[in-house]
Amino acid sequence: MKVSQNWLKKYIDFNLTPEQFTEKLSMLGLEVEAFEDLAKKFDKFVVGEVIERAKHPNADRLSVCKVRTGKNVEQIVCGAPNVAAGQKVAVALIGAVVPYNQHARDGKPFTIEHVKIRGVESSGMICSEIELGIGKDASGILVLDTPAKAGTPLAKYLGQNDVIYEIGITPNRPDCLSHIGTAREIGVLVNKKIRLPKIVLKEIKTSASKFAGIEILDKDKCPRYSARIIRNIKIGPSPKWLQDVLTAVGVRPINNIVDVTNYVLMETGHPLHAFDYDKLAGHKVVIKTAGEGDKFVTLDGKERTLTSDTLMVCDGERPVAIAGVMGGANTEISDATVNVLLESAYFKPQNIRRTSKYLGLSTEASYRFERGADIDITVTAADRAAQMIQELAGGEILKGVLDAYPKKRKPVTVKAHAERINSVIGVSLSKAQIISLLKKIDLLSRSISKNEILVTVPAFRNDIMEEIDIIEEVARIYGYNNIETKTHAAIDFSSNVRNDEFQNGIREFLIGSGFNEILTIGLQDEATMSLAGKKPVMAVNPVSAEMAALRTSLVTSALKVVKHNQNHGVKDLRLFEIGNIHLLTSEKALNSLESYKEEERLLLVISGNRQPACYGNISQPVDVLDIKGEVSVLLSKFCLDNYSFIYYDTHEILSEECVGIEINGTYAGFFGKIKKQIADKLDIDEAVFVCEINIETLRGGWVRDRKFSPLPKFPIVTRDLAFTVDVTLPQRNVEDVIREAGKPLCMNVVLFDTYTGEQTGKDKKSVAYDLEFQSPDHTLTEEEVDSVLKKIIEAVNERCKGVLRG
Amino acid sequence: MLENINQTKQEFTNELQNTHDLQQLEQLRIKFLARSGRIGGLFEGMKTAAPADRPMLGKALNELRQYAQLHYDAKKADLEQAQKPKEIPFDLTLPGRMKNVGTKHPVIQVMEEIKRIFISMGFSVENGPEIESDYYNFEALNFAPDHPARDMQDTIFIADKILLRTHTSPVQIRVMEKQKPPVRAIMPGWSYRNEAVSARSLVAFHQVEGLYVDKGVTFSELKGTLVAFAKQFYGSSIKYRFRPSYFPFTEPSAEMDITCYLCGGKGCRICKYSGWLEVLGSGMVHPHVFKAVGYDPENYTGYAFGMGIERTALLRYGIDDIRILYENDVRFLKQF
């Protein structure tokens, strides 16, 4: 909300620099977000009096003037044809920044300095309208009114001495959405009470009640409706001062009637609406809800569809306004308007809020009504506006205010305990101190027992309903920064501190393995997300179609990261992400949280060359064994041997190079190569290998508490074995048979070579293994090892049709 | 005889010292070590020695022979080495075999530091779901239905009353529902807002929520804890202020500002020329929130606070466009 310093000063005297004002008001909870000091623009500009004008000795078109600028008289060389002795003029003194340079093509501002013009000293400049940025006249200097006093700051003379503040008002403080409301808070700062505007009404004898009636049919949504009627007004533009103050606070002037309602809105915070009285059929006002689906044209010319919840102001025949939101085109004030009915009502905040949300229409009025207006002020506001209308548009104010107020607001009182106040804030204030703090913001209270006070809450503070609200006010007025900064929290150790220790362990491990951590947002477009196969959870009101679906897998967002990096020439990628995915478990009960499942996943991505480009490193593209290696190392590190792979698995996003991962027998995720179609769709030109693992399942296999097993005492005996097997037989089958047959003495089997070629023929391959034998209790003899080898060779021969190579 | 042995040793040593090539060395070998050489001669001479002296002399002679052989061998190796053509030294300026360098995402780094500080103060770490109900995200947090306070957080909806949490505060409710006081926890995670993407805001961002509920927790202590945090995180010399604000789930509510560390409080673009940076929102847990989770507000008080991680990361690393955080450009990631 914009407020004008000059306007505020009508209600409260204060003398604060804009910086002080900003600091102090912010510390009271009214955050001053910005200010504009209009006078700054005219710093070092004053009203000057031309005492003497002489021709320049060296230039025909120039004059040498003696100008009084207060106590001093300056010599100024001036080129304007219209300068003359006796004139009051606008003078830019040394150091002034002239907003517009009429002699330069770009018009850039420039600073006044001591200069010699054709040999004559000049200390200042007499300005034209265009140079001052207040008009378009460039033909000569601006001549001011003669009564102006030399030395007066020009800003003051021009009425440009205001400071406009932009204040952020929190939703709980609608009472501050006005100059009077803001002034009340300033009163706390300067320890003064505000002056409310004096209202003197000149009513005529004719009673308003003869000219209109008010009927509230929905008393819940409209607890109070007040109105005044003013006859025989003359529509026209508002005077300059009114137009200026409205413009200053961001309101566009329209005509004297509408401007007055806006002025009173900005002054008191109470929204008013003016109807053309003669257009109100039956000269009555009825407040009731609309019919479902009814149409209504608001004064912005738009047709709105209403619901049975929309509260309408109607005349004898039809609706004339959407209550508290916007008036209708049918009864709008026009140049032909002569008689006015001025509405000053109070509408139920929740209803106005629903209507405004439903219509997607927020106005100054609805903004205040939905936060809560002051029900006690309706008549005052109507009177204030009627008075101003009469002053500015003439006319006769009919006698009496029409005021339908079926159920009077009961005074709100709140009990507060001094002890409780002190114990929440952490201070030790006496009851008397509390009472005096509250008094500063018009919360009058009295002591009702040893420890309790009873606070009477004025209607404009609709945010104060219970004790905690009083506590907040005490803290606020006492000053947050006057509250001591203490710590005495007793230490207690909770069990959950290790909660994400596991994730951090994975993170550190992967960073050590040369992976860069990425973070991506969990919202994607539906088409990309559907590549992952599952139907995603969708937002009903997405920010954009690109962010409408919640991801069901971390892979697709990471592929976009791969794409981004490839586009920027970075092709060798090792990335990981730890993030959440969301799955829809039931499409029927979308209104139940049970239908959504959140899973934390770990994603690895590798692409490009295996090793960084560097002398001695071979540039070789990664393949599926690289991702397999990374996954194996990670799983072995955290889960020891609690995992296994499902070879030749399938997955929507992976090619036939796809391996499933089981941890403790539970499916945990997959790794493999991205399908070509998907890479093509995302315009990725290199092979990408990914792995996605469910973190919970991974954690399930985590062997956190390790047990020491004694180191072997007896030596290892190693032997090599090579077999020729069918080329299609996975080596793993051979390896498994060796392990099985070699038990218990064969401790380790390591594949060191595979080969297909001349020696084997196309249909066969050779697989060669290093075998390690060891006994926990004695040194193995040759015979022992040989007998195990024999068993192994027989088993491979029998179960894999493997032939031992010589 | 013994004298002779010692003298031979002395002569051998002197001559060896003056030997500079293999030829000289060979002559030396013939002179001393060959069968017919000086040492061999001494062994011959031993035969004539008194039998009682022989063991002593034999020992000394053997020592001499060993000594001579050892020094001869060493000299020979040295001379041979010196004669060989010089090997080209290894070029140590060749680059080392490089490995891939891993990095942690800057947002995670900031998050971890914040966590570390609060964990050191005895806070636990709790989590909650990102898809939330209206109840947890708003209602239980004292956002009344049809209240404008809801406008403070534009919401992305999944279904009627099901939404993407707009803050991490619903985790407060979940923690209090399952645990009796005292509760002291931080709750980090993603939050979502229905706001247009710009240099200053993203649809999704991280928050860290904090909550402490016990008997006798005061606003004064809220200040103490947050000041202690800020001094650790931003540096012990920062200036700070607490400014009244409004959040439906806390009362009294406060924004914590610290002096802008980019301009030292003089005012700059980053602090919008105010000299202050808003770093977190906080307040005393509203009694309505306690009622919603079944805590007795007469018995317990508590404070809650929350801060945005991305904003903090931007300030810390001097990044001026939030969007770069989630582009995951490796050239960016490798800077952290």
Ligand SMILES: [Zn+2]
């Ligand atoms: Zn700054």
